[in-house]
Amino acid sequence: MNMSVLDAITTRRSIREYTSASVDSRQLEVLLNAALQSPSAHNDQPWHFTVVRSREIMDDISAEASRVYGRDLGDIFYAAPVAIFISYEADSNWGFLDSGIAVENIALAATGLGLGSVILGYPLYAFKGHRGPDFEQLLEFPKGYRFAIAIAIGHPARTKSAHESKPEKVTYLGE
Numbered sequence: 001m002n003m004s005v006l007d008a009i010t011t012r013r014s015i016r017e018y019t020s021a022s023v024d025s026r027q028l029e030v031l032l033n034a035a036l037q038s039p040s041a042h043n044d045q046p047w048h049f050t051v052v053r054s055r056e057i058m059d060d061i062s063a064e065a066s067r068v069y070g071r072d073l074g075d076i077f078y079a080a081p082v083a084i085f086i087s088y089e090a091d092s093n094w095g096f097l098d099s100g101i102a103v104e105n106i107a108l109a110a111t112g113l114g115l116g117s118v119i120l121g122y123p124l125y126a127f128k129g130h131r132g133p134d135f136e137q138l139l140e141f142p143k144g145y146r147f148a149i150a151i152a153i154g155h156p157a158r159t160k161s162a163h164e165s166k167p168e169k170v171t172y173l174g175e
Contacts, residue, residue, distance in 0.1 A: 019157050031113075050086075053082055127146070
């Protein structure tokens, strides 16, 4: 699928239901290239991307996130066949922000490929608990890196309508 950037921005949705179809290696390569092309402060590129296709790992992280959060969150990956975890250099001033930019590039690229995605914050709870260091090791975060954000990716089982825009959230100053 070849889609303009503006079309991808206006049609991207947070997908929370996926088919069982896998995301192929070519599609993953495109998504990761989009992530690696993301801008970062001083071009430091303080991120690391870990691609997870293991349902067992995703289920374990979901269970631990629920435990630490204090209530059952269910499958925080929504049965997506792939999740990408973004970690960043813990001593980076802008690594967390730069990781957010990278995850949006992935989400927009996924839309352009006809895939669905949902950006995920709940995995953070798994890293806040006592098993956090174990998950960092399991996901092969480089030494000194910490979890920033994750994204689930797959083929949408269904989509939803666009959320309401709120033009009142914009202020114009000057001419």
